[in-house]
C-alpha cells in the first residue's frame with residue numbers, strides 16, 4: 001500500500017570510511033510498501049548506505065530519515081530489520097533455537113519463529129545445527145532473523161547470494177508479498193536479473209547514484225533490452241560526459 005510520506009528519505013548523505021569519502025552526497029526516497037533494489041559494482045557503497053539506513057554508520061553529512069525518525073533512533077530498533085552479508089546466527093545452535101533466542105531479544109512473539117522459518121522455506125531444517133547448514137540454508141536462516149517481529153522496513157544486504165534460481169525466485173516472491181502487505185524493502189544485489197523484480201532501482205557507482213527509477217524507465221531511457229546493458233550504457237554516458 002503506497003502512502004504519501006516516504007518510508008525512507010535520504011538527503012545529501014556523505015560518509016567517510018578509512019579517511020576516504022565513500023558516499024558523496026546521496027539523495028533518494030523510498031515509498032512505503034515498495035521494494036527498492038540497490039545495485040552496483042563491488043565497493044560502490046551499497047553496504048555503507050544500508051548501514052546508514054539502520055543507523056550503525058557514522059555519517060559525515062546529510063540526513064537519513066526512516067519511518068519519520070532519524071535513522072538509528074531508539075524507537076526504530078524494532079521497526080527495522082537488517083540482514084547483513086555476514087550471517088549473524090550462532091553456529092552451535094539449531095535454526096529454531098537461534099530464532100527463539102533472537103525472538104526473545106527482539107521481544108517478538110514466539111509464534112513468529114514458526115512463521116519466519118516457513119517464510120524462508122527452512123521447515124525441514126529447523127532442528128539442524130547452523131554449522132551443518134549449506135551456504136544457501138545459512139543465508140536463509142540469517143534472513144529469517146531479520147523477519148522476526150514483522151518490521152516495517154527490511155534492509156537486506158545481498159540476501160540471495162549463493163542461492164539457486166528456484167530459491168531466489170521464491171525469496172523474491174516473498175519480498176513482493178511483504179511489500180503488498182505494506183512492508184518497505186531495501187534489497188542489494190549484484191545480480192541484474194533480480195533488478196527487474198523491484199519497484200525502483202538505485203544504480204550506484206563509486207559512491208554516487210548513477211540512476212534512480214523504475215526498471216522500465218531505465219530500459220526506456222537507455223534504449224537497452226536488459227538492465228545489465230542499461231547499466232553499462234549509463235556508465236559510458238557518465239564517463240563520456242566527464243571527459
Ligand SMILES: Nc1ncnc2c1ncn2[C@@H]1O[C@H](COP(=O)(O)OP(=O)(O)OP(=O)(O)O)[C@@H](O)[C@H]1O
Nearest residue numbers: 017018019022040041042043044045046047048049
Ligand atoms: N571498515 C572500512 N574501512 C575503510 N574503508 C571501508 C570500510 N568498509 C568499506 N570501506 C570502503 O568503502 C567503500 C564502499 O564499501 P561498501 O562495503 O559499502 O561497498 P559495497 O557496494 O557494499 O560492496 P560489495 O558489493 O562488495 O559488498 C569501498 O571502497 C570500501 O573499500
